[in-house]
Amino acid sequence: MQFRKLAPGILAAAFVISSSAMAAPVKTEAVITKVEGNTITARTMTGPLTVVLTPSTDIAQTSGLASKKTRDTKSLIPGLIFTVDGDLQGQTVTAEHIRFKEKDWRTAVAAKAGTVEQFSELRKAVIEGQEYIIREETAVYFPTGSAVIGATYKQKLREIAEKAPSFGNYRVSILGFADPRGNAAANERLSEKRAKAVSNFLRQTGYIQPGRVLSPSAMGEGTVAPGEAAPTGNDAARRVVVRIVTPKTQLTK
Structure with missing residues (x-):
């Protein structure tokens, strides 16, 4: 029996056709466990899934039946439940469309416990992006x-903690700061310790559900909270800003 020897170009074409045939359209729901650049590690009901984003991937947030808002990749955070459709090869989907509900995004934000950098991005989306409205605010100053x-x-924190549940679907934002004296890295660590101390105290008051407290953020020296006036001196700079916020779409007081 004789076998024909295929030319390299024909072999390459055959490989491309074979690879394309392996890809299948899919639409599935998953939850994000990790985001690295344009790659999302997620989990479905049946197991792990890798989602690859491309420049043409359409990302949108939905609210109700007709409302849709275009979002970017920064909205895709760990803990978010989303739906993806695209081409599936093995356990990897090249995403054409990604959709997630507004309420699921808010839940992911509230439950987020990540790095300072990740929390900073969330803080910007929540407050500077006006997704939330500030209902109450207080500052704690430190020696x-x-x-x-x-x-x-401590008494001021008890008072704001007791009041928080009256705002309905509230969250607690905690930002720690230091004055500009000394080493910048040490000041950032100190601002983190202050923020964590306030977070722990608020959780221990018994008035606030732990899941409603956003991860405390170390802002270091020389920065301010969104909308906050700059400190007038070192005494005012050594502080933690505590804010009770609610979704701007919330209708309750």
């Missing part, structure tokens, strides 16, 4: 080099 909450400020 030089300290992360210990004074008695006066």
Whole structure:
């Protein structure tokens, strides 16, 4: 029996046709576990899934039956439930469309516990993007080099914690700051300790559900909270800003 020897170009064409045949259209729901650049690691009911984003991937947030808002990749965060459709090869989908519900995005934001950088992006989306409205705000001030909450400020924190549930679908934003003296890296660590101390105290008051407290953020020195006036001196710079926020679409007071 004789076998014909195929030319390299024919072999290449055959490989492309074979690879294309392996791809199948799919639409599935999953939850994001990790985001790295244009690759999303997710999990479906049946197992792990990798989602690859391309420049033509259409990403949108839905609210109700007809409302749709175009979003970018920064909206795709761990914990978000989403629907993807595209071409499936093995356990990898090249996404054509990604859709997620507004309420699921808010839930993912509220449950987020990641790095300072990740939380900073979320904070910007939540507050600077006006997704949320500030309902109550207070500041806790600290002595030089300290992360210990004074008695006066503990009382203020109890008061704002007790009031928080009255706003319905609330979240608690906690931003820690330091004055500009000393080493910048040390000041950032100190601002983180202050933010965590306030977060822990609020959780321990018994008034606030832990899942409604956003991960405390270390803002370091020389920065301000969105919409906040710049500190007038070092005493005012050593602070933690606590805000009770609610979705701008919320109708309750």
